[in-house]
Amino acid sequence: MNFSFGNYLSSDCSAVRNWEPLGWVFAGMNFIFLTCTMGLATFLLVESIPVWRSEGLAFWLGENWWVGETFGALPMICGSFIVTGLAVLLVLPVALSGALFTSEYLTPPLRRRMKGIMEMLAGIPGIIYGLLGVSFLTAGVKDVFNLLDGNTLFTAGCLLAIMILPTVLTLSEDALRSVSSEFREAAEGLGLTKLQTAWRVVLPQSLPGIVGAVLLGIGRAMGETIAVMLVIGSLDRVPGFNIFVSGQTIPSKLGREAAEALGSAEHWSALMGLGFTLFLMVAFITICGNYFKYWSGR
Amino acid sequence: MARYQRVWAGLILCLMVGFPLETVADTGLRVQIVGSTTVLPVASRSAQKFMQSSKVRIIANAGGSGVGIHSVAQSRADIGMASREISPDEKIRFEKSNLITHPVGLDAVACMVSAEIYQAGVRHLTRREIAGIYMGKIRNWKEVGGPDREIVVIDKERHRGTRHVFMNYIFGNALQRTPGTLLVTGSNNEEQTKIAQSDSAIGMLSFAWINEQVKAVTLRDQGKEYLPTWKAVQQREYPIVRKLNFITAGEPRGEVKAFIDFVKGPEGQKIIEESGYIPIGGN
Numbered sequence: 001m002n003f004s005f006g007n008y009l010s011s012d013c014s015a016v017r018n019w020e021p022l023g024w025v026f027a028g029m030n031f032i033f034l035t036c037t038m039g040l041a042t043f044l045l046v047e048s049i050p051v052w053r054s055e056g057l058a059f060w061l062g063e064n065w066w067v068g069e070t071f072g073a074l075p076m077i078c079g080s081f082i083v084t085g086l087a088v089l090l091v092l093p094v095a096l097s098g099a100l101f102t103s104e105y106l107t108p109p110l111r112r113r114m115k116g117i118m119e120m121l122a123g124i125p126g127i128i129y130g131l132l133g134v135s136f137l138t139a140g141v142k143d144v145f146n147l148l149d150g151n152t153l154f155t156a157g158c159l160l161a162i163m164i165l166p167t168v169l170t171l172s173e174d175a176l177r178s179v180s181s182e183f184r185e186a187a188e189g190l191g192l193t194k195l196q197t198a199w200r201v202v203l204p205q206s207l208p209g210i211v212g213a214v215l216l217g218i219g220r221a222m223g224e225t226i227a228v229m230l231v232i233g234s235l236d237r238v239p240g241f242n243i244f245v246s247g248q249t250i251p252s253k254l255g256r257e258a259a260e261a262l263g264s265a266e267h268w269s270a271l272m273g274l275g276f277t278l279f280l281m282v283a284f285i286t287i288c289g290n291y292f293k294y295w296s297g298r
Numbered sequence: 299m300a301r302y303q304r305v306w307a308g309l310i311l312c313l314m315v316g317f318p319l320e321t322v323a324d325t326g327l328r329v330q331i332v333g334s335t336t337v338l339p340v341a342s343r344s345a346q347k348f349m350q351s352s353k354v355r356i357i358a359n360a361g362g363s364g365v366g367i368h369s370v371a372q373s374r375a376d377i378g379m380a381s382r383e384i385s386p387d388e389k390i391r392f393e394k395s396n397l398i399t400h401p402v403g404l405d406a407v408a409c410m411v412s413a414e415i416y417q418a419g420v421r422h423l424t425r426r427e428i429a430g431i432y433m434g435k436i437r438n439w440k441e442v443g444g445p446d447r448e449i450v451v452i453d454k455e456r457h458r459g460t461r462h463v464f465m466n467y468i469f470g471n472a473l474q475r476t477p478g479t480l481l482v483t484g485s486n487n488e489e490q491t492k493i494a495q496s497d498s499a500i501g502m503l504s505f506a507w508i509n510e511q512v513k514a515v516t517l518r519d520q521g522k523e524y525l526p527t528w529k530a531v532q533q534r535e536y537p538i539v540r541k542l543n544f545i546t547a548g549e550p551r552g553e554v555k556a557f558i559d560f561v562k563g564p565e566g567q568k569i570i571e572e573s574g575y576i577p578i579g580g581n
Contacts (some may be wrong), residue, residue, distance in 0.1 A: 151492070233480065262369075
């Protein structure tokens with residue numbers, strides 16, 4: 001997904017000659033990473049070939065996932081998009097305001113402490129959030145919205161929002177912080193208030209970085225398995241426009257059925273098909289995000 | 299600068315060389331057990347007792363009956379736990395592995411409801427009513443003598459042993475599709491939590507998971523009543539009874555055999571009783 005990769009190798013051939021030995025080691029490490037990504041995609045595609053053969057495009061459009069008969073992934077695809085979209089919608093205002101405040105208003109010592117807390121939270125594993133979700137969030141959502149049951153797409157979206165908040169917050173803050181102080185001084189010199197400076201000068205400058213932060217957040221949200229699995233209700237159903245019903249995401253489906261499907265060719269291949277679909281979804285969003293960065297950077 | 303480079307190169311080299319060296323350690327005897335969350339308490343408690351007088355390390359993990367059977371058939375585990383029999387389909391698929399079932403205890407599955415529903419007067423349900431609820435034909439508790447509240451229908455993952463025996467009794471088909479379902483859960487603990495958290499849920503669980511918030515209802519079928527009590531199970535009256543099985547690929551040998559014999563023996567059977575099940579010899 002790195003746009004500059006091709007350019008570097010082709011246009012800077014002279015640089016290759018000047019590489020020191022360690023440069024080759026670094027290149028080798030980079031190659032490991034590339035092999036992992038490509039290898040994963042190839043593995044998922046190859047493993048899922050049987051399901052593409054038997055289902056074709058109906059795999060993406062089918063609504064019924066009946067093991068042994070038919071595999072339709074639409075409920076999971078919809079669920080993944082809804083839950084992730086919801087998480088991003090919920091997280092953006094909080095993360096952006098929080099990042100602006102931390103970066104522009106706090107004094108350096110306070111800011112450092114704040115960052116420490118954010119980074120600590122970003123490292124907490126999904127299962128912890130999942131257990132918190134089961135204990136408090138489901139009951140809370142049920143009571144607040146007066147629902148039949150609290151295990152819904154909305155609950156999962158909220159939980160993911162809480163989960164990705166520290167990541168998005170700390171990375172957006174980094175992006176805001178990296179805007180050169182000359183801009184701030186110039187804005188101040190023109191008589192802009194702190195808020196105006198932050199909103200009109202710093203925020204637009206750091207937009208590519210913020211988009212990157214949100215993309216990482218989306219990646220984590222889309223791939224989160226266990227936390228979502230515990231609160232989403234795990235029902236394969238195309239939810240329509242109601243987010244207050246139980247549903248299923250691709251990772252939660254994988255989490256529920258992977259162990260069962262091991263060794264059962266057809267079922268396993270269908271799950272790998274789901275994995276490949278998720279891979280494509282994340283790749284698509286990342287590419288869009290990078291185009292946006294590229295476009296806004298010009 | 300050059301010094302740092304050497305440090306870097308050294309670090310990376312260590313990383314590459316270090317990995318293969320690590321894997322040589324740890325060659326103790328191990329018995330891996332995987333499967334049904336219903337059987338899991340028995341296996342892990344027995345393992346604890348068994349390991350006190352043995353050098354063998356026993357590791358018991360959850361996953362569900364289907365997973366237990368798959369794992370043992372594909373040699374990913376030494377013993378599979380299953381709270382149901384091996385299905386005909388699985389028998390055909392794993393014919394080569396020569397799976398052998400070792401019953402270690404008896405368990406019964408009850409139709410569970412949230413305590414609020416039980417207290418509001420739903421003490422018994424007929425088989426037809428339960429079928430109606432799971433098929434989505436009955437959606438409100440008032441239709442079966444309860445309060446005016448929608449039913450939270452909780453199903454289990456398709457491959458779970460509890461679901462197999464329950465659906466087999468209700469529909470005569472272990473893999474029955476249930477369009478009325480609102481939530482799908484996995485382990486017994488997960489389902490127990492979801493039923494307890496709701497105030498209008500119905501589900502299926504082993505007797506051992508009955509508690510203050512999760513109540514078992516009496517089953518009615520063709521004019522007969524089946525109380526969800528251990529006495530009824532012991533007298534062979536309660537209809538949804540199943541064996542708790544250990545499954546091995548081929549005749550068990552060595553430590554695996556020793557452990558299975560231990561669970562079948564007096565000490566193991568006592569653990570079965572303590573875990574809330576019925577010893578296999580005591581019926």
